Amino acid sequence: MTVDTQPAPRFPDPRDFGFTVLDEAEIPAELTALVGQVRSLVDAVAHTEAGPEALERARAAAAEATAALGGERRAIGAMVRHTRPDGGAEYGTVTNIVAGPTNPAAPPLRLERDGDGLRGEVVLGGVYQGPPGLVHGGWIAALLDQALGSAANAAGVPCLTAKLDVDYRDPTPLNVPLHITARVTGAERRKVFVSAEIRHNGEVTAEGTAIMVRIPLPG
């Protein structure tokens, strides 16, 4: 493979391109606690066998909680900056469906640098179910896509997924730690080649490879 593009050493600051960016530390502790509570609520609602009275009480409480949040909404596209221990910065959308810190629908997946790639651990409960007791294949693809995109972005290259291949090697169980790794394997012009794995108990349950394409940024 011809490698004629060296990834830029630093990810560009999204503020220079008109994006709103908040620092991870600016997310109020109360919002983080609320997000965690809503994740528990979603799990409880998905699995409840409570009777009509309890269900109506819960619905009314949820309606009250929704009203309490008022009409103030963060803009779509707002980004969050995570500062690594080495002082470098990584960016993602604050409501990213896989990793967004303010999104109760995100597991969330947190990825940290590990050697020349990324690694993270996540536990997916029953709301991520596809076949009985197993993670939905679409969510497996979503975890891999996020890890693959993050690996390319961690290498300093803002890019989007152009092609994603997923090999489902073994069923991926719910409610157990899943270990995810991802790394850049090459680059060619605007294409960045990445690969990722999901493991449970050391065994690979799914592998993903992707072609990410570097976004042409003005200037």
Ligand SMILES: CCCCCCCCCCCCCCCC(=O)SCCNC(=O)CCNC(=O)[C@H](O)C(C)(C)COP(=O)(O)OP(=O)(O)OC[C@H]1O[C@@H](n2cnc3c(N)ncnc32)[C@H](O)[C@@H]1OP(=O)(O)O
């Ligand atoms: C600073 C601000 C940053 C803000 C931003 C940061 C984002 C930080 C969040 C990250 C977090 C990650 C999140 C998870 C990752 C997603 O979820 S990404 C979302 C899903 N992906 C998309 O929506 C992408 C949709 N597709 C597109 O927009 C366009 O097709 C693309 C991918 C930008 C490529 O279009 P294009 O720029 O016109 O590129 P084009 O010139 O056609 O092709 C360039 C090269 O790529 C190849 N290529 C293009 N498409 C394909 C394909 N499907 N298959 C194979 N090769 C292809 C071409 O053959 C060409 O190769 P060479 O000729 O160099 O050999």
